[in-house]
Amino acid sequence: MDTESIEMGEKGRETVMSLSDMVMGFFEEVEEERWDKAGGEEAGDDDDDDDGEESRGFWQTQHRLLQEALAKSSSTERRIRMDTEDAVRNMNSGSFVCFCSNLMAKEYCRSCTLRYITERLKKSGYNSALCKSKWRSSLDIPSGEHSYVDVVMESRSGKRSPVRVVVEFNFRAEFEMARASEEYNHLVGVLPEIFVGKSEKVKSVVKIMCAAAKKCMKDNKMHMAPWRKDKYMLSKWLSTPDRIAPGAFMPIDFVTQRQPKSRASMLTFDLHPTPLQVA
Template sequence: MGREMMSSGVSLSDMVLGFFEEVEEQRWEDGNDEDGDGDGDESISNATGNRAFWEMEHQLLQEALDRNSSAESRIRRDTEEAVRSIESEGLVCSCLNRMAAKEKCRNCFLRHIAQRLRDAGYNSAICKSKWRRSPDIPSGEHSYVDVVVDSKNGKRSPIRVVIELNFRAEFEMARATLEYNSLVGRLPEMFVGKSEKMKNVVKIVCAAAKKCMKDNKMHMGPWRKHKYMQSKWLSTPERITPGPLVPAMAVTDRPPKIRASMLTFDLHCTAVEVV
């Protein structure tokens, strides 16, 4: 039933999430009324609705993740093989600023992945998404890898497969509820899937994040909102073909040679005792 609805014009996730968002919005407003009479029945009802919400979230997420085409499966296998190969050989970082290791080395890792997929025959590139500030969300940018697959008959539009190496970590939150953490735990560490699958998964998890924040009576940061998360992978990116990789022997860990200057020459001289 769930799969049939998701393949129709109106997806099951849209219908269910819309319904639960309305219910949660009303429950949140009602919860601010502290004049209640200790309603045990209402507490039971809320607990039942809460359990139903998370059960449905798990079901929707699992169905979305299980929908795999042959192209997605093939690209996932080759991407996993590329990651294993890079990790076993050691990442060759060609960044000029070796001190900025984390961000720079992520860029190098993405470049290596994209290049290895190109060597395997894929139309792969590094994607850089940038979006402007709006009243709802701040500006931002994000980098990932994609593969564009042409349709077999050439009549349909090309298929775009998104590759995010740290997908699960993008949704992890401090002080989250157990229910939310359980849902996020179902996400793959590395996401490889069509744009439509990414769209469904992001919508499901962001709805769960919104409920998690409400249950904890915490403000939801704008960088957690659906529109912000969606902009990372579903806005129109700048697509950059990676350049040639740096040979492993070209990068060493030797410290740079100190170049002497006439201005600092005396600092490197041995002190001489004056008699």
């Protein structure tokens, strides 16, 4: 056998050995990974314990922060909430029907509900309005729009700037997510169905819930949708809205004098047929 043939044979064996080493290395890495997942290494167990403790601490903190944020209510917010809940009870009494073009609807639509509550608060002496907010898309979030009610309270002395209070009737549903974790759903359950709060309260609650949504998505290895981000959620209630005064609405007296349709629970809206409960 000549020298050239011997050299080619050696190179062939080296190639085979190289491929063999690669295959064996691959299987070794797979086995190590299986071992780690099965708890074969104490270090892996410690990491899992640390992650679990960190996760529990996060949810406990979010729960505490949310309760603290919701508990902070001024006398103005409490008064508006009481009058709002009184208006809701009046709607649930069966004396209200939608006055929109959809006369065959069996349930109250969101638009008519918001207009009715706006008018009721106006009759109670508040500077209330139906708000329609719109925002443009950006690199972070898509465009969108949202309707709700607000109340502007002037200071008695006139020296301070007016205080704006947001009134949202479907607040809890705004944060509901499909396939959410038990911890996240527990936080959602803490939220009130009817939210009444100043801008600072809105910011606090939204940031807490959006941080929780991000954690939930990360734990589930899911992408955080842009409409779940705090910037998008805050735009719903804190971007500059168009305020429509109650004077532009159809009078309440005309609405309530019409023959009611079949009874339906208030604030079922389009996607949430669960009756609204007033505490």
